[in-house]
Amino acid sequence: MEHLIDIQSISKQNIEDIIYLAKSFKEGKQESSVKSKTLALMFCENSTRTRCSFEIAGQKLGMNIINFDDAHSSLSKGESLKDTIENLYFIGVNAVVIRHSLSGIINNVLRLVNYPIKFVNGGDGTHAHPSQALLDYYTMLEKMGTVENKKITIVGDVSHSRVAKSNIALLSKFNADIHLCAPTYLQFENFEAFNVKYHNDIKEAIEGANVVMVLRVQNERHEQEGYPESSEYKRLYEIDTDLLKKYADKNVILMHPGPANRNIEVSSELLDNRVGKTILEQAQNGVYVRMAILNTLLKGGNHAS
Ligand code: CP
Numbered sequence: 001m002e003h004l005i006d007i008q009s010i011s012k013q014n015i016e017d018i019i020y021l022a023k024s025f026k027e028g029k030q031e032s033s034v035k036s037k038t039l040a041l042m043f044c045e046n047s048t049r050t051r052c053s054f055e056i057a058g059q060k061l062g063m064n065i066i067n068f069d070d071a072h073s074s075l076s077k078g079e080s081l082k083d084t085i086e087n088l089y090f091i092g093v094n095a096v097v098i099r100h101s102l103s104g105i106i107n108n109v110l111r112l113v114n115y116p117i118k119f120v121n122g123g124d125g126t127h128a129h130p131s132q133a134l135l136d137y138y139t140m141l142e143k144m145g146t147v148e149n150k151k152i153t154i155v156g157d158v159s160h161s162r163v164a165k166s167n168i169a170l171l172s173k174f175n176a177d178i179h180l181c182a183p184t185y186l187q188f189e190n191f192e193a194f195n196v197k198y199h200n201d202i203k204e205a206i207e208g209a210n211v212v213m214v215l216r217v218q219n220e221r222h223e224q225e226g227y228p229e230s231s232e233y234k235r236l237y238e239i240d241t242d243l244l245k246k247y248a249d250k251n252v253i254l255m256h257p258g259p260a261n262r263n264i265e266v267s268s269e270l271l272d273n274r275v276g277k278t279i280l281e282q283a284q285n286g287v288y289v290r291m292a293i294l295n296t297l298l299k300g301g302n303h304a305s
Pocket of ligand 1 (some may be wrong): 046047048049051123132257258259295
């Protein structure tokens with residue numbers, strides 16, 4: 001595994017190795033192989049969980065961390081991402097985590113950069129968020145042992161969601177029974193290319209579900225694109241305690257990548273009760289999964305100096 005750009009580019013074995021390593025880090029059984037290597041966090045779009053957990057992951061591994069401030073960097077003077085990253089490599093950076101609003105930009109920059117700096121996609125537009133899918137998978141394995149033949153229902157804005165796309169790609173590799181639920185205007189256009197089932201009706205979608213993964217209603221995009229009010233979405237698709245109790249499996253796991261819109265896609269009451277705690281566990285597992293990603297990419301060394 002040279003880089004982590006999307007789930008499609010890594011093998012099932014790569015995923016299993018990362019999960020195993022993350023578990024070893026969490027249990028305190030694994031030492032860092034990347035002490036004193038340098039990680040740059042290039043977040044050109046806002047983030048709490050991804051940015052902070054990569055930073056803590058790097059610190060736990062004994063890495064040097066550069067919090068690259070794009071607004072005050074030479075990107076604001078028009079320098080390209082390629083030139084910025086090549087300069088960072090020569091300054092001594094071994095790996096970059098990039099978050100960006102443009103879908104596919106990390107694939108493009110990777111093709112242009114001429115030096116062996118490691119790339120991690122921290123979420124690009126509506127394209128991919130592979131470290132999120134890996135930490136979601138880790139959390140599901142902790143709770144259920146396997147995803148094979150488990151009914152996993154992803155609810156919400158699947159059309160704009162990089163989290164949904166990376167989860168579908170990952171869960172397909174492990175034979176999960178994947179269901180998507182969204183109003184027609186938020187459907188994922190290419191869903192026929194994957195082995196997933198589509199529902200408009202929320203009750204049908206979560207009937208017997210082992211996992212209900214709720215996505216954020218991306219209000220900023222919806223306003224631009226003229227979608228119905230979020231109150232209409234809430235009326236038809238909000239996940240609450242009654243809905244889960246009535247239709248989902250009795251041991252259903254509630255997941256959300258965050259940030260959540262309380263009382264829009266998921267009820268505040270559900271977020272704050274025992275069932276909602278898994279969402280915080282996802283964030284916690286993100287640290288160990290990201291330690292495993294960084295350790296895997298950098299353990300062989302990549303720097304000339
Ligand atoms: N899940 C996720 O990517 O959250 P942040 O935007 O806070 O990083």
